[in-house]
Amino acid sequence: MAVRRGAFALVALCAVLALAVEGAAAKRPLVPAMFVFGDSLVDVGNNNRLDRCNVSCKANHRPYGVDYPCHSPTGRFSNGYNLADQLAQQLGFAASPPPFLYLSNASAIRRMSTGINFASGGSGLLPTTGNEVCVEVVPMSEQVGNFTSLVRRRSAGSGGRTAPDVISKSLVFISVGSNDLFEYADHYITEANISSPSRNDTAFLQELIASYTSYVKDLHAAGARKFSVLSPSLVGCCPFQRKVAKDYGDVDQLGCLGTANNLSRQLHPMIASMLQGLSQELPGMSYSLGDAIGMAGWVFTNTNFTADRACCGAGDFGASLCNSSVPLCPDRSGYFFWDRYHPTEAASAITAKALFGGAAGPGRFVSPVNVQQLVAPRP
Ligand SMILES: *[C@@H]1O[C@H](CO)[C@@H](O)[C@H](O)[C@H]1NC(C)=O
Ligand SMILES: *[C@@H]1O[C@H](CO)[C@@H](O)[C@H](O)[C@H]1NC(C)=O
Ligand SMILES: *[C@@H]1O[C@H](CO)[C@@H](O)[C@H](O)[C@H]1NC(C)=O
Ligand SMILES: *[C@@H]1O[C@H](CO)[C@@H](O)[C@H](O)[C@H]1NC(C)=O
Ligand SMILES: *[C@@H]1O[C@H](CO)[C@@H](O)[C@H](O)[C@H]1NC(C)=O
Ligand SMILES: *[C@@H]1O[C@H](CO)[C@@H](O)[C@H](O)[C@H]1NC(C)=O
Ligand SMILES: *[C@@H]1O[C@H](CO)[C@@H](O)[C@H](O)[C@H]1NC(C)=O
Ligand SMILES: *[C@@H]1O[C@H](CO)[C@@H](O)[C@H](O)[C@H]1NC(C)=O
Numbered sequence: 001m002a003v004r005r006g007a008f009a010l011v012a013l014c015a016v017l018a019l020a021v022e023g024a025a026a027k028r029p030l031v032p033a034m035f036v037f038g039d040s041l042v043d044v045g046n047n048n049r050l051d052r053c054n055v056s057c058k059a060n061h062r063p064y065g066v067d068y069p070c071h072s073p074t075g076r077f078s079n080g081y082n083l084a085d086q087l088a089q090q091l092g093f094a095a096s097p098p099p100f101l102y103l104s105n106a107s108a109i110r111r112m113s114t115g116i117n118f119a120s121g122g123s124g125l126l127p128t129t130g131n132e133v134c135v136e137v138v139p140m141s142e143q144v145g146n147f148t149s150l151v152r153r154r155s156a157g158s159g160g161r162t163a164p165d166v167i168s169k170s171l172v173f174i175s176v177g178s179n180d181l182f183e184y185a186d187h188y189i190t191e192a193n194i195s196s197p198s199r200n201d202t203a204f205l206q207e208l209i210a211s212y213t214s215y216v217k218d219l220h221a222a223g224a225r226k227f228s229v230l231s232p233s234l235v236g237c238c239p240f241q242r243k244v245a246k247d248y249g250d251v252d253q254l255g256c257l258g259t260a261n262n263l264s265r266q267l268h269p270m271i272a273s274m275l276q277g278l279s280q281e282l283p284g285m286s287y288s289l290g291d292a293i294g295m296a297g298w299v300f301t302n303t304n305f306t307a308d309r310a311c312c313g314a315g316d317f318g319a320s321l322c323n324s325s326v327p328l329c330p331d332r333s334g335y336f337f338w339d340r341y342h343p344t345e346a347a348s349a350i351t352a353k354a355l356f357g358g359a360a361g362p363g364r365f366v367s368p369v370n371v372q373q374l375v376a377p378r379p
Contacts (some may be wrong), residue, residue: 033115038176040121045075049101057134078346086352118143124180171297175312233292236260239317240340
């Protein structure tokens with residue numbers, strides 16, 4: 001027990017140091033608060049707090065965090081900072097919004113004025129996604145519910161006057177959908193017959209969009225107005241899916257799992273038209289949609305990142321679990337994938353910069369505007 005407490009104290013001290021170092025350089029953030037929803041690409045520790053969540057869905061062990069301040073695991077599925085941290089840095093925050101499940105009720109209410117991260121690794125758009133693999137995750141519906149309940153309690157506490165204003169000026173950042181695609185593709189490839197009569201991709205993708213629509217509507221009803229959304233990337237290209245592709249003979253031109261990449265490519269335009277429709281329907285809503293497929297394709301063809309194996313992992317494509325007993329690459333900044341599912345800090349930094357300040361518009365990786373334009377005060 002003494003050892004355990006000691007370890008927590010060390011992590012807490014590191015967090016304070018990291019904050020101080022970043023804080024010295026940081027300016028006043030461009031938005032009052034940032035609220036983060038979604039999966040392991042943006043989880044900053046929530047899964048650590050889920051007792052039943054399987055170890056394969058927790059980044060609470062070495063070498064996770066090997067390049068993070070103090071080189072300690074924090075629950076981030078990365079060697080260092082993840083996309084939520086990096087977008088927060090772009091926005092000028094001194095520290096990334098803290099994981100919701102680490103906050104007391106009182107500090108959660110307080111943190112509503114600067115931001116909270118609700119994301120949970122393994123979760124997806126559908127309420128059941130993650131249950132089989134991780135046993136326990138926080139589904140999107142609960143992440144959104146926890147946010148809206150805090151908005152209500154905060155506004156009750158302040159007499160309802162100041163609360164909605166902060167929320168409407170703040171940024172909601174959502175990165176979700178990859179796990180739904182993984183589970184669906186893997187089910188039909190490894191368990192069921194790929195041409196099974198029960199498979200209906202259109203119906204499945206429409207179901208994802210229906211869920212997504214309801215979350216955006218709930219967030220808007222709670223006062224959120226500015227949405228930065230990242231659509232699922234070429235999910236078939238992560239090392240685990242490359243191995244499935246090879247094992248089951250479903251390899252596309254990129255060397256990735258064709259079925260999974262095709263689902264991503266179909267989903268992106270559906271998310272784009274969902275957001276366009278909602279922005280016309282919901283008063284005051286504006287958004288910036290990041291095209292993670294375009295960004296990944298650009299990185300694969302225009303940079304020298306090693307993209308066909310994980311930095312941390314054993315076997316074909318480095319597709320095993322990442323832990324302290326498997327090989328770790330020495331040059332993390334040269335690898336696109338940190339582990340069998342997740343990008344390195346170096347790779348997610350490219351995404352954060354493209355989301356925040358990338359050229360925006362039709363045919364670009366972010367549209368209709370980038371995040372910097374999204375959060376700029378209206379004239
Ligand atoms: C939990 O993860 C381990 C390691 O991947 C795996 O062997 C085990 O089957 C998982 N448990 C469940 C219930 O999925
Ligand atoms: C914290 O808030 C939750 C949700 O409103 C409530 O169920 C719980 O009882 C509260 N806990 C404490 C210690 O007040
Ligand atoms: C988050 O929401 C879920 C589902 O409504 C609820 O069970 C849980 O208690 C909430 N968590 C907290 C910490 O308030
Ligand atoms: C897969 O399903 C199709 C359509 O039902 C059927 O024709 C085919 O024989 C099945 N293949 C296998 C390997 O079960
Ligand atoms: C697949 O689902 C779509 C949307 O629900 C439906 O219109 C279509 O008829 C279905 N296709 C088949 C082959 O069942
Ligand atoms: C993926 O989509 C392309 C283009 O629509 C198609 O030619 C290919 O057969 C699809 N591959 C799989 C595995 O679904
Ligand atoms: C990639 O590596 C090659 C050979 O070392 C080099 O010529 C090229 O400039 C590098 N490209 C980038 C984008 O770094
Ligand atoms: C690490 O993962 C490998 C491959 O899944 C497994 O065989 C090994 O037992 C794990 N080691 C630890 C320390 O968890």
